[in-house]
Amino acid sequence: MRHTVRANHRTGPRRFGRTGGVVLCTLCAVAAAPLAAPGPPSAGRPPDRSTRVTSEVLRLAEEAAQARQRYERVRRAAKGQRARAEELGRTLRVRGAVRSALRDDAGAAARAQYRTGGFTVGLDGGDGGGGAEEDLDDPVELVARQVPAVRRRARLGRMLVEEERTSRRLEAEARSLSVSRSGLDRDGARLGEAIRTVEARLADSRDDLNAVAQAALDSGRCAPVDLAGDRAGPAVERAAARSARPAREWTRPVVSYELSAGFGGVGANWAGGHTGQDFAVPAGTPVRAVGAGTVVAAGCGGPFGISLVVEHENGWYSQYAHLAVPLAEPGRRVRAGQWIGLSGNTGNSTGPHLHFEIRSTPEFGSAVDPVEWLGERGVRL
Numbered sequence: 001m002r003h004t005v006r007a008n009h010r011t012g013p014r015r016f017g018r019t020g021g022v023v024l025c026t027l028c029a030v031a032a033a034p035l036a037a038p039g040p041p042s043a044g045r046p047p048d049r050s051t052r053v054t055s056e057v058l059r060l061a062e063e064a065a066q067a068r069q070r071y072e073r074v075r076r077a078a079k080g081q082r083a084r085a086e087e088l089g090r091t092l093r094v095r096g097a098v099r100s101a102l103r104d105d106a107g108a109a110a111r112a113q114y115r116t117g118g119f120t121v122g123l124d125g126g127d128g129g130g131g132a133e134e135d136l137d138d139p140v141e142l143v144a145r146q147v148p149a150v151r152r153r154a155r156l157g158r159m160l161v162e163e164e165r166t167s168r169r170l171e172a173e174a175r176s177l178s179v180s181r182s183g184l185d186r187d188g189a190r191l192g193e194a195i196r197t198v199e200a201r202l203a204d205s206r207d208d209l210n211a212v213a214q215a216a217l218d219s220g221r222c223a224p225v226d227l228a229g230d231r232a233g234p235a236v237e238r239a240a241a242r243s244a245r246p247a248r249e250w251t252r253p254v255v256s257y258e259l260s261a262g263f264g265g266v267g268a269n270w271a272g273g274h275t276g277q278d279f280a281v282p283a284g285t286p287v288r289a290v291g292a293g294t295v296v297a298a299g300c301g302g303p304f305g306i307s308l309v310v311e312h313e314n315g316w317y318s319q320y321a322h323l324a325v326p327l328a329e330p331g332r333r334v335r336a337g338q339w340i341g342l343s344g345n346t347g348n349s350t351g352p353h354l355h356f357e358i359r360s361t362p363e364f365g366s367a368v369d370p371v372e373w374l375g376e377r378g379v380r381l
Contacts, residue, residue: 054209054284054342057342060205063198081180099160102156102160210352213325213346251336252374253287253288254288254343260353261278262278276357276370277370279353279356280352281354282343286339287339290310295309304322305322306344308328308341315360317359318359322346322354323344327340328340
């Protein structure tokens with residue numbers, strides 16, 4: 001879905017859509033708003049509502065992800081069982097034909113034995129080898145001639161018993177699969193409903209998060225949210241702590257995404273060309289520091305909305321813009337992969353996404369291609 005970009009810039013509160021389609025930074029190449037100097041955040045501790053809404057979005061996103069994982073496991077199991085049931089059906093049809101042939105053969109041998117009083121070879125010229133009745137005056141020779149036929153009948157009997165045993169086992173497996181598949185179908189339906197329910201709640205929470213972000217912009221106080229301790233909840237705290245563990249030297253700014261507007265793009269959405277790489281992600285997606293460094297600036301308003309700048313080694317800087325919530329303040333040391341904010345739709349943006357830049361200075365106007373820069377450091381986008 002394309003978004004219409006108007007020339008005039010709305011400064012009042014606005015509602016954000018739940019989905020973004022192809023999202024782009026709008027006029028990100030105009031003069032950026034002044035960045036906050038390093039130091040403590042102006043608002044002190046974040047309002048309780050910010051922490052509560054942020055934690056709820058993260059908790060519901062994790063709950064939805066887990067429900068989708070369980071649903072995929074059930075779906076794969078059901079698919080495997082359907083394939084096995086089809087294989088069993090084919091096998092049982094083949095074995096049914098084999099059993100039928102074995103029964104016919106055994107029946108023919110039994111009828112021949114009944115008619116001849118037990119002798120099925122060497123009588124009436126029926127020895128299968130051209131022998132005639134007058135050739136078998138010796139009773140010992142006649143009995144000897146029956147041995148292969150007796151063995152054949154015994155072998156037929158054993159094969160028939162084994163086929164019947166195998167078929168019964170396969171039929172029992174097919175019945176068990178049918179019962180199990182019914183259970184999996186019920187589990188799949190239940191999980192599908194659970195996913196729809198939690199995603200509806202998550203959409204509402206993302207709307208609340210966007211409202212919190214807009215209120216912060218309107219007040220000019222974009223204070224970071226602290227996810228540590230009981231205020232955020234144990235599950236969110238654990239997830240944030242995991243993100244702060246040492247990771248590889250460089251990483252992506254978001255885990256799962258769709259690349260939208262690329263570096264250097266031109267058009268009505270930008271004045272002078274797009275200065276970063278856009279990652280289309282839902283509002284409330286954890287944004288990660290791409291490498292170890294120090295947060296040196298935080299923005300609260302202007303084209304980039306809520307934003308952060310991290311200084312890395314060798315004089316490089318990374319910027320993260322259009323955030324809904326910052327999770328770090330200037331002066332904070334961060335590791336590669338550590339959560340530093342949640343994505344949003346603040347500033348000049350046509351839909352929820354992360355605008356990501358690599359700069360040679362902390363200031364606007366020094367950007368390089370972030371895809372190429374990360375690629376040189378082993379990170380493929």
